[in-house]
Amino acid sequence: MASEELAVSVVLPASGTGDRFSCQTPKQFAFLLDKPIFFHTVMAFYRFNWVQNIVIIVSAEYIDRVTAMVYCCKDKVNVVLGSNTRHRSIREGAQALLHVRPDVVVIHDVVRPFVDEEVVKTIVKNAFVHGAAGVTRPLVSTVIQGDENDMLTASLDRNL
Template identity: 40%
Template sequence: MDSVVSVILPAAGTGERMKIKMPKQFCEVQGKPVICHTIGAFLQYSWISEIVVVYPPDKYSLVVNALNTADLLEEVTLVPGGGTRHRSIMNGLKHIEQDPPDIVIIHDAVRPIVPKHVLEEVVQEAKLHGGAGPVVPLVSTVLKIDDKGFLEESLDRSRYVASETPQAFQYQLLMKAYQRSTEEDYTNGTECLALLHRHCGVAPKLVPGTDELFKVTYRKDLYSAAGMIQDAQNTAIPQVAERL
Protein backbone atom coordinates (compact mmCIF):
# COMPACT_ATOMS: atom_id res chain seq x y z
CA MET A 1 0.00 0.00 0.00
CA ASP A 2 1.56 3.29 -1.12
CA SER A 3 -0.54 5.50 1.17
CA VAL A 4 -0.70 6.05 4.92
CA VAL A 5 -3.97 4.50 6.11
CA SER A 6 -5.56 4.83 9.55
CA VAL A 7 -8.72 3.24 10.96
CA ILE A 8 -11.31 4.82 13.23
CA LEU A 9 -13.65 2.43 15.02
CA PRO A 10 -16.69 4.22 16.49
CA ALA A 11 -17.37 2.17 19.63
CA ALA A 12 -19.14 4.67 21.87
CA GLY A 13 -22.68 3.37 21.32
CA THR A 14 -24.81 2.14 24.19
CA GLY A 15 -26.47 -0.74 22.34
CA GLU A 16 -30.01 0.22 23.40
CA ARG A 17 -31.64 -2.00 20.76
CA MET A 18 -30.02 -5.08 22.27
CA LYS A 19 -31.79 -4.40 25.60
CA ILE A 20 -28.97 -5.64 27.83
CA LYS A 21 -26.77 -3.74 30.27
CA MET A 22 -23.54 -4.48 28.45
CA PRO A 23 -22.89 -2.39 25.30
CA LYS A 24 -22.94 -4.84 22.41
CA GLN A 25 -19.36 -4.14 21.33
CA PHE A 26 -18.16 -5.57 24.65
CA CYS A 27 -20.31 -8.73 24.65
CA GLU A 28 -18.25 -11.88 24.25
CA VAL A 29 -18.43 -14.02 21.14
CA GLN A 30 -16.13 -17.00 20.66
CA GLY A 31 -14.31 -16.15 23.88
CA LYS A 32 -13.55 -12.50 23.10
CA PRO A 33 -15.48 -9.21 23.08
CA VAL A 34 -16.92 -8.37 19.66
CA ILE A 35 -14.69 -5.31 19.37
CA CYS A 36 -11.59 -7.48 19.81
CA HIS A 37 -12.55 -9.57 16.80
CA THR A 38 -12.97 -6.36 14.81
CA ILE A 39 -9.59 -4.98 15.87
CA GLY A 40 -7.98 -8.33 15.12
CA ALA A 41 -9.44 -8.26 11.61
CA PHE A 42 -7.62 -4.98 10.86
CA LEU A 43 -4.38 -6.08 12.51
CA GLN A 44 -4.03 -8.63 9.70
CA TYR A 45 -3.08 -5.80 7.35
CA SER A 46 0.46 -4.49 7.86
CA TRP A 47 -0.28 -1.42 5.73
CA ILE A 48 -2.66 0.01 8.33
CA SER A 49 -0.65 2.49 10.40
CA GLU A 50 -3.01 3.15 13.32
CA ILE A 51 -6.29 1.93 14.78
CA VAL A 52 -8.24 4.49 16.80
CA VAL A 53 -10.98 3.16 19.07
CA VAL A 54 -13.52 5.82 20.04
CA TYR A 55 -15.01 4.54 23.29
CA PRO A 56 -17.89 5.54 25.60
CA PRO A 57 -16.44 8.21 27.93
CA ASP A 58 -18.01 6.61 31.00
CA LYS A 59 -16.78 3.12 30.09
CA TYR A 60 -13.00 3.57 30.10
CA SER A 61 -12.36 0.72 32.54
CA LEU A 62 -14.67 -1.54 30.57
CA VAL A 63 -12.90 -0.93 27.27
CA VAL A 64 -9.46 -1.37 28.85
CA ASN A 65 -10.50 -4.66 30.42
CA ALA A 66 -12.05 -5.83 27.16
CA LEU A 67 -8.92 -5.08 25.16
CA ASN A 68 -6.69 -6.67 27.78
CA THR A 69 -8.56 -9.97 27.45
CA ALA A 70 -7.11 -10.27 23.96
CA ASP A 71 -3.80 -8.44 24.58
CA LEU A 72 -4.89 -5.63 22.27
CA LEU A 73 -4.56 -2.57 24.50
CA GLU A 74 -1.12 -1.71 23.14
CA GLU A 75 -2.28 -2.18 19.55
CA VAL A 76 -4.79 0.70 19.49
CA THR A 77 -5.22 4.34 20.43
CA LEU A 78 -8.14 5.15 22.74
CA VAL A 79 -10.12 8.36 22.23
CA PRO A 80 -13.24 9.33 24.24
CA GLY A 81 -16.40 9.53 22.15
CA GLY A 82 -19.14 12.11 21.85
CA GLY A 83 -22.86 11.95 22.36
CA THR A 84 -23.62 10.81 18.80
CA ARG A 85 -21.95 8.75 16.09
CA HIS A 86 -20.78 11.76 14.10
CA ARG A 87 -19.43 13.54 17.18
CA SER A 88 -17.48 10.41 18.08
CA ILE A 89 -16.03 10.13 14.58
CA MET A 90 -15.07 13.82 14.67
CA ASN A 91 -13.21 13.19 17.94
CA GLY A 92 -11.30 10.44 16.17
CA LEU A 93 -10.52 12.66 13.19
CA LYS A 94 -9.27 15.45 15.45
CA HIS A 95 -7.01 13.04 17.31
CA ILE A 96 -5.06 12.17 14.15
CA GLU A 97 -5.15 15.72 12.76
CA GLN A 98 -1.57 16.60 13.78
CA ASP A 99 -0.14 13.71 11.77
CA PRO A 100 -2.94 12.94 9.33
CA PRO A 101 -3.04 9.84 7.13
CA ASP A 102 -3.74 9.94 3.42
CA ILE A 103 -6.74 7.65 3.84
CA VAL A 104 -8.96 7.10 6.86
CA ILE A 105 -11.22 4.08 7.21
CA ILE A 106 -14.42 4.32 9.25
CA HIS A 107 -15.74 0.97 10.42
CA ASP A 108 -18.40 -0.08 12.91
CA ALA A 109 -16.84 -1.76 15.94
CA VAL A 110 -19.69 -4.29 15.89
CA ARG A 111 -18.86 -5.64 12.42
CA PRO A 112 -16.28 -8.26 13.41
CA ILE A 113 -15.46 -9.55 9.92
CA VAL A 114 -13.58 -7.38 7.42
CA PRO A 115 -13.16 -9.12 4.04
CA LYS A 116 -9.85 -8.31 2.40
CA HIS A 117 -11.27 -7.70 -1.06
CA VAL A 118 -13.83 -5.19 0.25
CA LEU A 119 -11.29 -3.33 2.36
CA GLU A 120 -8.77 -3.04 -0.44
CA GLU A 121 -11.42 -1.97 -2.95
CA VAL A 122 -12.84 0.86 -0.83
CA VAL A 123 -9.33 2.16 -0.12
CA GLN A 124 -8.39 2.16 -3.80
CA GLU A 125 -11.67 3.80 -4.82
CA ALA A 126 -11.28 6.44 -2.10
CA LYS A 127 -7.91 7.38 -3.56
CA LEU A 128 -9.56 7.90 -6.93
CA HIS A 129 -12.90 9.41 -5.94
CA GLY A 130 -12.46 10.90 -2.46
CA GLY A 131 -14.60 8.35 -0.66
CA ALA A 132 -16.03 4.87 -1.07
CA GLY A 133 -18.16 2.36 0.77
CA PRO A 134 -19.79 -1.04 0.30
CA VAL A 135 -23.51 -1.42 -0.27
CA VAL A 136 -25.87 -4.38 -0.45
CA PRO A 137 -29.29 -4.71 -2.13
CA LEU A 138 -32.41 -4.21 -0.04
CA VAL A 139 -34.25 -7.44 0.64
CA SER A 140 -37.57 -5.95 1.81
CA THR A 141 -39.96 -3.46 0.27
CA VAL A 142 -39.38 0.07 1.55
CA LEU A 143 -42.45 2.05 2.61
CA LYS A 144 -42.63 5.74 3.39
CA ILE A 145 -45.06 6.57 6.20
CA ASP A 146 -46.72 9.83 7.13
CA ASP A 147 -46.68 11.58 10.50
CA LYS A 148 -49.71 9.58 11.67
CA GLY A 149 -48.29 6.17 10.82
CA PHE A 150 -50.16 5.58 7.55
CA LEU A 151 -48.67 4.51 4.23
CA GLU A 152 -47.65 7.48 2.12
CA GLU A 153 -45.60 5.88 -0.64
CA SER A 154 -44.01 2.60 -1.70
CA LEU A 155 -40.46 3.19 -2.90
CA ASP A 156 -38.81 1.44 -5.84
CA ARG A 157 -36.49 -1.01 -4.08
CA SER A 158 -34.29 -1.38 -7.16
CA ARG A 159 -33.13 2.22 -6.80
CA TYR A 160 -32.03 1.94 -3.17
CA VAL A 161 -29.27 0.06 -1.36
CA ALA A 162 -28.18 -0.45 2.24
CA SER A 163 -24.93 1.18 3.30
CA GLU A 164 -22.30 -0.91 5.10
CA THR A 165 -18.79 -0.42 6.46
CA PRO A 166 -15.79 -0.30 6.12
CA GLN A 167 -15.89 3.05 4.36
CA ALA A 168 -12.73 4.81 3.20
CA PHE A 169 -12.04 8.50 2.62
CA GLN A 170 -9.29 10.89 1.75
CA TYR A 171 -8.62 12.26 5.21
CA GLN A 172 -8.58 15.95 4.29
CA LEU A 173 -11.88 15.66 2.43
CA LEU A 174 -13.65 13.89 5.28
CA MET A 175 -12.32 16.37 7.82
CA LYS A 176 -13.59 19.22 5.65
CA ALA A 177 -17.02 17.57 5.46
CA TYR A 178 -17.18 17.29 9.25
CA GLN A 179 -16.02 20.86 9.74
CA ARG A 180 -18.85 22.04 7.48
CA SER A 181 -21.49 19.80 9.08
CA THR A 182 -24.47 21.31 10.85
CA GLU A 183 -25.85 20.66 14.31
CA GLU A 184 -28.59 18.64 12.62
CA ASP A 185 -25.94 16.47 10.96
CA TYR A 186 -24.17 15.86 14.25
CA THR A 187 -27.33 15.18 16.19
CA ASN A 188 -29.34 13.00 13.80
CA GLY A 189 -26.99 11.93 11.02
CA THR A 190 -25.24 8.57 10.83
CA GLU A 191 -23.85 8.33 7.29
CA CYS A 192 -20.31 9.55 6.51
CA LEU A 193 -20.75 9.11 2.76
CA ALA A 194 -23.70 11.50 2.86
CA LEU A 195 -21.65 14.20 4.62
CA LEU A 196 -18.98 14.00 1.93
CA HIS A 197 -21.61 14.35 -0.78
CA ARG A 198 -23.58 17.11 0.95
CA HIS A 199 -20.77 19.34 2.18
CA CYS A 200 -17.93 18.72 -0.29
CA GLY A 201 -19.85 18.00 -3.48
CA VAL A 202 -18.06 14.67 -3.81
CA ALA A 203 -20.00 11.62 -4.98
CA PRO A 204 -18.46 8.62 -3.19
CA LYS A 205 -17.98 5.41 -5.12
CA LEU A 206 -20.32 2.60 -4.02
CA VAL A 207 -18.91 -0.93 -4.33
CA PRO A 208 -20.61 -4.31 -3.93
CA GLY A 209 -20.75 -5.49 -0.32
CA THR A 210 -21.14 -8.98 1.09
CA ASP A 211 -23.12 -10.67 3.83
CA GLU A 212 -19.83 -11.07 5.72
CA LEU A 213 -20.17 -7.39 6.62
CA PHE A 214 -22.47 -8.47 9.39
CA LYS A 215 -23.46 -5.95 12.08
CA VAL A 216 -24.30 -7.04 15.61
CA THR A 217 -27.44 -5.07 16.47
CA TYR A 218 -29.81 -7.32 18.40
CA ARG A 219 -29.23 -10.02 21.03
CA LYS A 220 -29.79 -12.83 18.53
CA ASP A 221 -27.07 -11.37 16.33
CA LEU A 222 -24.47 -12.49 18.85
CA TYR A 223 -25.19 -16.08 17.90
CA SER A 224 -25.12 -15.32 14.19
CA ALA A 225 -21.81 -13.51 14.65
CA ALA A 226 -20.38 -16.50 16.52
CA GLY A 227 -21.21 -18.77 13.61
CA MET A 228 -19.73 -16.39 11.05
CA ILE A 229 -16.55 -15.94 13.08
CA GLN A 230 -16.29 -19.70 13.45
CA ASP A 231 -16.58 -20.10 9.69
CA ALA A 232 -13.98 -17.40 9.12
CA GLN A 233 -11.52 -18.80 11.64
CA ASN A 234 -12.44 -22.49 11.33
CA THR A 235 -12.75 -22.76 15.10
CA ALA A 236 -14.79 -24.99 17.39
CA ILE A 237 -18.50 -24.84 18.29
CA PRO A 238 -19.75 -21.23 18.60
CA GLN A 239 -19.84 -19.87 22.11
CA VAL A 240 -21.58 -16.70 23.20
CA ALA A 241 -21.31 -15.13 26.63
CA GLU A 242 -23.31 -12.10 27.72
CA ARG A 243 -21.83 -10.62 30.86
CA LEU A 244 -24.63 -8.50 32.20
Protein backbone atom coordinates in the same frame (compact mmCIF):
# COMPACT_ATOMS: atom_id res chain seq x y z
CA MET B 1 -1.71 3.45 -6.12
CA ALA B 2 -2.12 0.23 -4.11
CA SER B 3 -3.62 0.37 -0.63
CA GLU B 4 -0.37 -1.06 0.73
CA GLU B 5 1.45 2.07 -0.47
CA LEU B 6 -0.88 4.47 1.33
CA ALA B 7 -0.85 5.60 4.94
CA VAL B 8 -4.16 4.11 6.15
CA SER B 9 -5.82 4.57 9.52
CA VAL B 10 -9.08 3.15 10.83
CA VAL B 11 -11.61 4.80 13.15
CA LEU B 12 -13.96 2.43 14.98
CA PRO B 13 -16.89 4.14 16.74
CA ALA B 14 -17.71 2.10 19.85
CA SER B 15 -19.29 4.61 22.21
CA GLY B 16 -22.92 3.88 21.39
CA THR B 17 -25.40 2.85 24.04
CA GLY B 18 -27.01 0.11 21.95
CA ASP B 19 -30.58 1.26 22.67
CA ARG B 20 -32.01 -0.66 19.72
CA PHE B 21 -30.16 -3.80 20.87
CA SER B 22 -32.49 -3.93 23.92
CA CYS B 23 -29.89 -5.21 26.36
CA GLN B 24 -28.26 -3.68 29.41
CA THR B 25 -24.86 -4.00 27.79
CA PRO B 26 -24.16 -2.08 24.55
CA LYS B 27 -23.93 -4.48 21.59
CA GLN B 28 -20.22 -3.78 20.98
CA PHE B 29 -19.57 -5.50 24.32
CA ALA B 30 -21.83 -8.48 23.67
CA PHE B 31 -19.80 -11.67 23.32
CA LEU B 32 -19.18 -13.41 20.04
CA LEU B 33 -17.46 -16.71 20.74
CA ASP B 34 -15.15 -15.82 23.62
CA LYS B 35 -14.59 -12.07 23.12
CA PRO B 36 -16.67 -8.90 22.84
CA ILE B 37 -17.71 -8.09 19.27
CA PHE B 38 -15.59 -4.92 19.23
CA PHE B 39 -12.42 -6.98 19.85
CA HIS B 40 -13.04 -9.16 16.79
CA THR B 41 -13.44 -6.04 14.65
CA VAL B 42 -10.25 -4.50 16.00
CA MET B 43 -8.33 -7.70 15.31
CA ALA B 44 -9.73 -7.91 11.76
CA PHE B 45 -8.13 -4.56 10.94
CA TYR B 46 -5.05 -5.18 13.08
CA ARG B 47 -4.09 -8.17 10.99
CA PHE B 48 -3.87 -5.99 7.86
CA ASN B 49 -0.19 -5.08 7.97
CA TRP B 50 -0.85 -2.07 5.70
CA VAL B 51 -3.14 -0.42 8.30
CA GLN B 52 -0.89 1.83 10.39
CA ASN B 53 -3.28 3.10 13.08
CA ILE B 54 -6.58 2.06 14.61
CA VAL B 55 -8.57 4.40 16.84
CA ILE B 56 -11.40 3.01 18.95
CA ILE B 57 -13.82 5.62 20.24
CA VAL B 58 -15.53 4.65 23.48
CA SER B 59 -17.62 6.19 26.25
CA ALA B 60 -16.00 7.09 29.56
CA GLU B 61 -17.68 4.13 31.26
CA TYR B 62 -15.81 1.61 29.09
CA ILE B 63 -12.51 3.31 28.31
CA ASP B 64 -10.45 1.38 30.90
CA ARG B 65 -11.99 -1.96 29.92
CA VAL B 66 -11.33 -1.43 26.20
CA THR B 67 -7.81 -0.10 26.80
CA ALA B 68 -6.96 -3.21 28.82
CA MET B 69 -8.39 -5.55 26.18
CA VAL B 70 -6.41 -4.00 23.30
CA TYR B 71 -3.15 -3.68 25.24
CA CYS B 72 -1.80 -6.53 23.11
CA CYS B 73 -2.15 -4.27 20.07
CA LYS B 74 -0.87 -1.02 21.57
CA ASP B 75 1.68 -0.66 18.75
CA LYS B 76 -1.07 0.62 16.46
CA VAL B 77 -4.31 0.79 18.48
CA ASN B 78 -5.33 3.89 20.40
CA VAL B 79 -8.44 4.25 22.58
CA VAL B 80 -10.11 7.68 22.57
CA LEU B 81 -12.95 9.12 24.59
CA GLY B 82 -16.08 9.62 22.51
CA SER B 83 -18.62 12.42 22.57
CA ASN B 84 -22.39 12.61 22.97
CA THR B 85 -23.22 11.81 19.31
CA ARG B 86 -21.81 9.39 16.75
CA HIS B 87 -20.83 12.26 14.45
CA ARG B 88 -18.91 14.06 17.20
CA SER B 89 -17.30 10.83 18.35
CA ILE B 90 -16.01 10.13 14.85
CA ARG B 91 -14.59 13.66 14.83
CA GLU B 92 -12.73 12.85 18.06
CA GLY B 93 -11.31 9.74 16.41
CA ALA B 94 -10.20 11.69 13.34
CA GLN B 95 -8.57 14.34 15.51
CA ALA B 96 -6.60 11.61 17.27
CA LEU B 97 -4.97 10.93 13.88
CA LEU B 98 -3.79 14.49 13.21
CA HIS B 99 -0.26 13.66 14.32
CA VAL B 100 0.06 10.82 11.76
CA ARG B 101 -1.76 12.54 8.87
CA PRO B 102 -2.94 9.41 7.01
CA ASP B 103 -3.69 9.41 3.29
CA VAL B 104 -7.00 7.62 3.94
CA VAL B 105 -9.14 7.18 7.04
CA VAL B 106 -11.53 4.23 7.08
CA ILE B 107 -14.54 4.64 9.36
CA HIS B 108 -16.04 1.26 10.17
CA ASP B 109 -18.86 0.27 12.51
CA VAL B 110 -17.27 -1.62 15.40
CA VAL B 111 -20.15 -4.11 15.57
CA ARG B 112 -19.37 -5.38 12.05
CA PRO B 113 -16.51 -7.83 12.74
CA PHE B 114 -16.54 -9.70 9.44
CA VAL B 115 -14.13 -7.53 7.50
CA ASP B 116 -13.01 -8.60 4.04
CA GLU B 117 -9.49 -7.36 3.28
CA GLU B 118 -10.01 -7.10 -0.49
CA VAL B 119 -13.17 -5.04 -0.02
CA VAL B 120 -11.34 -2.68 2.34
CA LYS B 121 -8.42 -2.37 -0.10
CA THR B 122 -10.84 -1.42 -2.86
CA ILE B 123 -12.51 1.17 -0.62
CA VAL B 124 -9.12 2.63 0.36
CA LYS B 125 -7.98 2.95 -3.26
CA ASN B 126 -11.25 4.57 -4.32
CA ALA B 127 -11.27 6.93 -1.34
CA PHE B 128 -7.76 8.04 -2.20
CA VAL B 129 -8.63 8.64 -5.86
CA HIS B 130 -12.10 10.15 -5.40
CA GLY B 131 -11.92 11.70 -1.93
CA ALA B 132 -14.43 9.31 -0.38
CA ALA B 133 -15.80 5.80 -0.92
CA GLY B 134 -18.20 3.38 0.71
CA VAL B 135 -19.67 -0.07 0.45
CA THR B 136 -23.26 -0.82 -0.43
CA ARG B 137 -24.98 -4.15 -0.68
CA PRO B 138 -28.36 -4.99 -2.16
CA LEU B 139 -31.11 -5.02 0.45
CA VAL B 140 -32.19 -8.59 1.12
CA SER B 141 -34.70 -8.24 3.92
CA THR B 142 -38.33 -7.31 3.43
CA VAL B 143 -39.11 -3.66 4.07
CA ILE B 144 -42.63 -2.85 5.12
CA GLN B 145 -44.36 0.45 5.56
CA GLY B 146 -46.87 1.06 8.31
CA ASP B 147 -49.32 3.80 9.14
CA GLU B 148 -49.77 5.72 12.40
CA ASN B 149 -51.61 2.71 13.87
CA ASP B 150 -48.77 0.33 12.95
CA MET B 151 -50.95 -1.29 10.31
CA LEU B 152 -49.20 -2.64 7.22
CA THR B 153 -49.78 -0.35 4.26
CA ALA B 154 -47.18 -1.55 1.76
CA SER B 155 -44.28 -3.85 1.13
CA LEU B 156 -41.57 -1.73 -0.49
CA ASP B 157 -39.73 -2.77 -3.64
CA ARG B 158 -36.15 -3.71 -2.66
CA ASN B 159 -34.90 -3.40 -6.22
CA LEU B 160 -35.18 0.39 -6.43
